[in-house]
Amino acid sequence: MIDLLLQPFSYDYMVKAILISALVGGVCAFLSAFLILKGWSLMGDALAHAIVPGVVLAYILALPYAVGAFFAGLLAAGSMAAVKHKTALREDTVIGLIFTTFFALGLLLVSINPTAVNIQAVILGNILAISQSDMVQVTIISVICFAVLALKWRDFMAVFFDESHARSIGLPVTALRIAFFTMLSAATVAALQTVGACLVIAMVVTPGATAYLLTDRFERLIIMACIWGAASSAIGAYASYYLDANPGGLIVCLQTAVFLITIIVAPKYGMARGWFVRRAVRGING
Amino acid sequence: MTGQDVIKITDLSVTYSNGHCALDGVNITLHTGTICGLVGVNGAGKSTLFKSIMGFVKPSQGSVKIHGDIAQKALKKNRVAYVPQTEEVDWNFPVLVKDVVMMGRYGHMGFMRIASKADHVAVENALERVGMRAYENRQIGELSGGQKKRVFVARALAQGGDIILLDEPFTGVDIKTEDSLIALFHDLANEGRLILVSTHNLGSVPHFCDEVILINKTVQAYGPVETTFTQENLAKTFGGMLRHHRLIGDDLHDDEDPRGLTVLTDDERPLVLYGEEGGEQIRKLNKKGRKRTT
Numbered sequence: 033m034i035d036l037l038l039q040p041f042s043y044d045y046m047v048k049a050i051l052i053s054a055l056v057g058g059v060c061a062f063l064s065a066f067l068i069l070k071g072w073s074l075m076g077d078a079l080a081h082a083i084v085p086g087v088v089l090a091y092i093l094a095l096p097y098a099v100g101a102f103f104a105g106l107l108a109a110g111s112m113a114a115v116k117h118k119t120a121l122r123e124d125t126v127i128g129l130i131f132t133t134f135f136a137l138g139l140l141l142v143s144i145n146p147t148a149v150n151i152q153a154v155i156l157g158n159i160l161a162i163s164q165s166d167m168v169q170v171t172i173i174s175v176i177c178f179a180v181l182a183l184k185w186r187d188f189m190a191v192f193f194d195e196s197h198a199r200s201i202g203l204p205v206t207a208l209r210i211a212f213f214t215m216l217s218a219a220t221v222a223a224l225q226t227v228g229a230c231l232v233i234a235m236v237v238t239p240g241a242t243a244y245l246l247t248d249r250f251e252r253l254i255i256m257a258c259i260w261g262a263a264s265s266a267i268g269a270y271a272s273y274y275l276d277a278n279p280g281g282l283i284v285c286l287q288t289a290v291f292l293i294t295i296i297v298a299p300k301y302g303m304a305r306g307w308f309v310r311r312a313v314r315g316i317n318g
Numbered sequence: 319m320t321g322q323d324v325i326k327i328t329d330l331s332v333t334y335s336n337g338h339c340a341l342d343g344v345n346i347t348l349h350t351g352t353i354c355g356l357v358g359v360n361g362a363g364k365s366t367l368f369k370s371i372m373g374f375v376k377p378s379q380g381s382v383k384i385h386g387d388i389a390q391k392a393l394k395k396n397r398v399a400y401v402p403q404t405e406e407v408d409w410n411f412p413v414l415v416k417d418v419v420m421m422g423r424y425g426h427m428g429f430m431r432i433a434s435k436a437d438h439v440a441v442e443n444a445l446e447r448v449g450m451r452a453y454e455n456r457q458i459g460e461l462s463g464g465q466k467k468r469v470f471v472a473r474a475l476a477q478g479g480d481i482i483l484l485d486e487p488f489t490g491v492d493i494k495t496e497d498s499l500i501a502l503f504h505d506l507a508n509e510g511r512l513i514l515v516s517t518h519n520l521g522s523v524p525h526f527c528d529e530v531i532l533i534n535k536t537v538q539a540y541g542p543v544e545t546t547f548t549q550e551n552l553a554k555t556f557g558g559m560l561r562h563h564r565l566i567g568d569d570l571h572d573d574e575d576p577r578g579l580t581v582l583t584d585d586e587r588p589l590v591l592y593g594e595e596g597g598e599q600i601r602k603l604n605k606k607g608r609k610r611t612t
């Protein structure tokens with residue numbers, strides 16, 4: 033029995049997959065804590081699609097595809113932030129507008145250059161088949177993002193909570209915003225390799241959303257989201273060994289399952305509590 | 319004047335992107351250790367003046383200097399605390415009241431913004447002073463409108479700059495809290511700070527302000543309350559916008575006394591002027607009011 037459970041760890045590629053998934057899952061969860069609060073939740077999904085033209089261009093120019101992806105993502109995030117800043121349009125509208133433009137451009141490039149790139153690999157991602165150089169890239173990106181977030185999360189919180197106050201206490205608001213969206217682009221690129229473009233959004237939304245139901249303090253929300261993001265990603269990658277399933281799909285299903293349980297049992301914001309409280313009140317009154 | 323010059327506004331004009339000119343040629347110099355009231359009708363440009371001092375709106379002409387610096391630089395030095403008229407924050411944000419007040423201290427903290435003992439003490443004091451200590455562990459959205467307002471005043475207090483700008487801090491706040499805020503402003507002014515407060519409660523202005531700015535796109539009058547806050551200047555600033563009740567001779571007395579009573583109000587607390595012309599008594603009233611609040 034124990035032997036069977038430890039079996040995945042005897043394969044080098046499984047150990048790598050589990051560790052990298054946990055790292056990426058943790059960083060994405062950290063970002064999710066911020067994204068869910070600002071109406072930017074769909075940003076991850078948008079970025080994942082918006083990087084396609086970058087990937088294709090990088091391929092044509094024979095550059096590493098993460099480089100193209102990163103800059104396309106950054107450009108998309110930058111345009112979204114700029115349009116949001118300059119107009120009174122809502123976040124969801126801005127995201128829809130920009131990401132479809134980028135995605136369309138990507139499809140156009142692919143259709144002109146039919147054999148240029150394997151879009152399938154980008155859409156689905158596969159951590160089990162990650163190459164050595166990609167692994168190094170993903171690790172570096174994740175460690176840097178995690179370090180910056182861990183050191184400066186209070187500044188980011190101040191900017192996300194009340195931008196004009198952040199400005200009035202002298203925080204460099206614009207620089208912090210740029211830093212945040214740069215990290216988001218980088219983390220999206222990293223997450224692509226693990227779970228693929230379709231599921232990136234889950235990685236940068238679900239852990240934060242789950243933790244949000246459990247606490248009123250941002251610090252705890254971050255800690256819970258990170259632990260859960262990393263753990264669910266590791267478990268998903270591990271379980272894919274037995275189920276012979278796509279790890280991305282497993283990771284996200286696992287996160288969603290726990291989210292659903294949380295919705296019901298969360299101590300303050302869960303549905304069960306409302307039910308108990310109403311029953312208790314009825315009991316007192318009647 | 320008493321204190322040193324802190325805010326120097328020269329020839330300031332602000333035109334919004336829709337072409338509306340909200341301020342036109344404003345010249346004001348404000349001093350430390352004073353409470354300055356800012357009074358005018360809706361749309362007179364009070365909030366715009368606050369935002370220009372903070373550097374949030376770009377002047378089309380003229381300049382604002384704080385301790386000789388431009389706004390951005392002064393903000394970096396944590397000199398100015400600002401409580402806006404309406405807070406544009408997400409009330410569902412997972413932060414507690416004390417976390418919000420703590421954000422006022424960030425400018426004093428190091429790279430990672432880790433709170434020291436002094437920061438915790440400042441937060442507790444600030445909450446104590448606005449009477450919100452008992453609510454420190456509430457999530458920020460779980461407060462009433464007036465309580466939310468007080469939390470943001472506390473955040474400005476915790477920040478501890480020598481200039482505090484408050485845009486209509488009394489709206490939606492009950493009389494008891496208003497009085498305690500006024501007492502608080504007196505303490506802060508005595509500590510050598512400059513307090514700039516906009517309000518529609520004309521009646522409280524002589525009670526707690528040392529100076530007053532009457533504004534309607536341009537500065538209509540500016541100076542010490544005793545000499546500036548007169549019926550003539552108010553009429554000039556508000557035009558026909560004030561509720562105006564004048565009870566003269568016959569309505570008040572049966573004798574030959576020609577004196578009349580003037581009640582001016584823009585909001586709940588009326589301004590009462592008593593005398594033949596309806597303005598002579600303001601100084602005396604002011605003195606009396608002061609004693610009550612300090």
Ligand SMILES: Nc1ncnc2c1ncn2[C@@H]1O[C@H](COP(=O)(O)OP(=O)(O)OP(=O)(O)O)[C@@H](O)[C@H]1O
Pocket residue numbers: 334335336338339340358359360361362363364365366367403
């Ligand atoms: N963002 C904006 N864009 C365009 N015009 C604006 C903007 N904000 C304010 N205004 C206009 O500028 C003028 C001054 O507005 P401001 O908010 O400074 O008035 P106020 O004195 O604070 O009024 P109130 O007593 O209602 O708070 C108003 O006529 C208003 O319509």
Ligand SMILES: [Mg+2]
Pocket residue numbers: 364365366403485
């Ligand atoms: Mg205003």
